[in-house]
Amino acid sequence: MIEIKNLSLNVGNFKLQDISFVIEGYTVLLGPTGAGKSLLLDAISGLREIDSGEILSNGKSIVNTDITKRGIGILLQDGALFPHLNVMKNLEFPYRIRKQKPDYQIIKSYAKQFRIDKLFNRSIDTLSGGEKQRIALLRSIITNPRVLLLDEPLSAIDPSMRHGMQRFLKEMKRIVKIPVLHVTHDFEEAYYLADSIVVLNNGKIEQIGPPEKIFRQPDSLFVANFTDMENFLPLEGIDKNVGIIGKTNIYCDIDKGQKKLFTIRADEIIVSRKKFKSSARNFLNMKVKSIRDTGKAILIELINDDIKLKSTITKFSLESMNLKEGEMIFAVFKAKSLHELS
Amino acid sequence: MKRYRFSIILTLALIGLSFIALPIIGIIFGTPLASIKTAFFDREIINSIVLTITAGILSTAIGLLIGIPLAYLIVFKNFKGKKFIESIIDIPVMIPHTAAGIALLTIFGTRGYLGKFFSIFGVRFVGTMAGIVIGMMFVSITFLINSAKEGFRSIDKNYIKVAKSLGANEFGTFFHVIIPLSLKDIVSGTIMSWARAISEFGAIIILAYHPMVAPVLVYERFTTYGLSYSKPIVFLITIISLVFFLILRIVSSKMKDYNRH
Numbered sequence: 001m002i003e004i005k006n007l008s009l010n011v012g013n014f015k016l017q018d019i020s021f022v023i024e025g026y027t028v029l030l031g032p033t034g035a036g037k038s039l040l041l042d043a044i045s046g047l048r049e050i051d052s053g054e055i056l057s058n059g060k061s062i063v064n065t066d067i068t069k070r071g072i073g074i075l076l077q078d079g080a081l082f083p084h085l086n087v088m089k090n091l092e093f094p095y096r097i098r099k100q101k102p103d104y105q106i107i108k109s110y111a112k113q114f115r116i117d118k119l120f121n122r123s124i125d126t127l128s129g130g131e132k133q134r135i136a137l138l139r140s141i142i143t144n145p146r147v148l149l150l151d152e153p154l155s156a157i158d159p160s161m162r163h164g165m166q167r168f169l170k171e172m173k174r175i176v177k178i179p180v181l182h183v184t185h186d187f188e189e190a191y192y193l194a195d196s197i198v199v200l201n202n203g204k205i206e207q208i209g210p211p212e213k214i215f216r217q218p219d220s221l222f223v224a225n226f227t228d229m230e231n232f233l234p235l236e237g238i239d240k241n242v243g244i245i246g247k248t249n250i251y252c253d254i255d256k257g258q259k260k261l262f263t264i265r266a267d268e269i270i271v272s273r274k275k276f277k278s279s280a281r282n283f284l285n286m287k288v289k290s291i292r293d294t295g296k297a298i299l300i301e302l303i304n305d306d307i308k309l310k311s312t313i314t315k316f317s318l319e320s321m322n323l324k325e326g327e328m329i330f331a332v333f334k335a336k337s338l339h340e341l342s
Numbered sequence: 343m344k345r346y347r348f349s350i351i352l353t354l355a356l357i358g359l360s361f362i363a364l365p366i367i368g369i370i371f372g373t374p375l376a377s378i379k380t381a382f383f384d385r386e387i388i389n390s391i392v393l394t395i396t397a398g399i400l401s402t403a404i405g406l407l408i409g410i411p412l413a414y415l416i417v418f419k420n421f422k423g424k425k426f427i428e429s430i431i432d433i434p435v436m437i438p439h440t441a442a443g444i445a446l447l448t449i450f451g452t453r454g455y456l457g458k459f460f461s462i463f464g465v466r467f468v469g470t471m472a473g474i475v476i477g478m479m480f481v482s483i484t485f486l487i488n489s490a491k492e493g494f495r496s497i498d499k500n501y502i503k504v505a506k507s508l509g510a511n512e513f514g515t516f517f518h519v520i521i522p523l524s525l526k527d528i529v530s531g532t533i534m535s536w537a538r539a540i541s542e543f544g545a546i547i548i549l550a551y552h553p554m555v556a557p558v559l560v561y562e563r564f565t566t567y568g569l570s571y572s573k574p575i576v577f578l579i580t581i582i583s584l585v586f587f588l589i590l591r592i593v594s595s596k597m598k599d600y601n602r603h
Contacts, residue, residue: 083600
């Protein structure tokens with residue numbers, strides 16, 4: 001386990017400020033370009049000195065430990081396999097550089113599980129992006145590092161191969177019991193792989209939590225926007241648990257006189273032609289403004305005089321409801337599905 | 343119109359090629375066979391060619407030994423005065439080579455600081471092979487350093503990052519990653535450096551007229567006996583250089599360039 005405590009670092013006009021989190025299991029560091037993700041990775045790996053704070057490995061500080069002795073495995077965007085060495089020589093590199101005899105048993109056993117055992121004699125320029133990444137990953141774990149840092153490992157891979165690599169990384173989690181910090185700006189990738197997500201923006205941590213929490217209960221407007229939250233409702237409390245926007249009343253967690261900004265995922269809003277018995281208290285009569293097939297689901301845009309809402313349904317539901325643009329319909333959602341943004 | 347434009351380019355290119363090739367062809371075909379045969383048995387000529395090639399190899403080898411670390415420091419380390427140092431490195435290709443000879447004589451001559459220092463170990467530079475090597479090295483090392491710098495600069499820094507994370511210290515990274523990845527540039531710089539070394543005349547004539555390297559012998563034979571006596575040496579050195587460079591270029595072209603895709 002690696003613990004980062006109050007880490008701060010200035011580089012020119014950019015600052016990493018008071019960063020604290022724990023790398024345990026599979027942690028994903030998520031953030032837009034320029035958030036400071038790679039800089040933070042450099043600081044953890046020892047490529048950059050930090051201004052203040054601590055990096056602890058099993059409770060012991062490694063801030064003053066040289067990068068060569070930190071025991072941190074790094075996997076970069078393109079794998080950075082040495083092009084002058086073939087696959088096996090790349091895998092032998094961590095041993096040879098330490099003047100150790102390569103442990104071929106470990107190499108071969110992992111290689112089989114990583115499905116690269118037929119590539120030992122291949123030169124690097126003959127490999128696919130996915131093969132390169134699997135070999136580079138193996139190279140960085142065979143010496144049993146304390147933590148594995150993956151810097152956007154899938155961004156250089158052909159989109160058609162990316163899902164396969166994501167599945168591979170999930171499998172690797174099971175095979176290799178090394179804590180991982182995976183950096184990405186792709187929320188879907190983070191959601192699929194992470195045990196825990198750390199959202200970084202402009203050098204500061206915005207939120208830490210399990211993927212489901214980040215996805216459904218973002219702490220800030222930034223996280224909500226970054227994770228493509230579809231619906232935002234600025235409400236004013238007119239009674240206990242009743243908010244209003246224009247003339248539309250919405251049941252939510254609010255007190256009279258309070259002003260709050262709520263969000264709700266499109267998949268938590270269902271559409272119905274009729275009112276029905278449900279624990280959901282919000283039934284808003286709205287007009288279907290547009291129906292769009294996104295490929296993954298059907299996105300329905302609903303509108304009334306006061307608000308716009310987006311709901312996603314399946315293609316099957318759309319066909320069985322025979323829904324058309326311009327029709328009036330009920331948007332149904334639970335009061336507790338509305339998440340307050342701080 | 344396109345054809346016309348291409349004809350202009352082709353004509354200019356042929357003029358350029360002829361400018362370089364004609365004097366060489368002139369030497370190769372304009373030297374009588376009998377005088378070439380005589381040159382083969384002329385001890386002074388053979389000795390001067392062997393000396394030129396040996397001193398060229400020595401100066402390039404020493405140049406590699408001290409030039410590569412210098413290029414490494416310039417590319418990978420940040421320090422004040424880096425631009426100034428880079429300008430100093432470029433000086434040997436800018437100043438007249440006779441001036442370079444005078445400068446070297448000032449330092450490596452019997453009264454120069456380094457001349458005095460090395461004389462403690464019995465090494466003298468005026469009129470010796472050591473002087474020839476120094477003269478050759480001074481005018482050629484810039485090519486080597488600049489090629490190595492170019493090679494080092496084009497290395498993807500991620501390789502270095504990863505090597506360090508895999509346990510390579512600075513020395514290990516240098517020998518196992520940096521050098522192999524920039525080998526093509528280093529070899530290319532070595533060829534250029536050696537070529538420049540064996541063709542040096544100006545600096546050597548001031549520092550070490552004797553023993554005579556081929557360019558000095560050509561000059562001496564030309565000024566003493568005339569053109570026909572200097573041609574066979576020029577013929578031999580041209581043929582030897584051509585063969586050497588052809589081999590080195592073929593070897594270099596077969597090497598992979600890992601840094602430019």
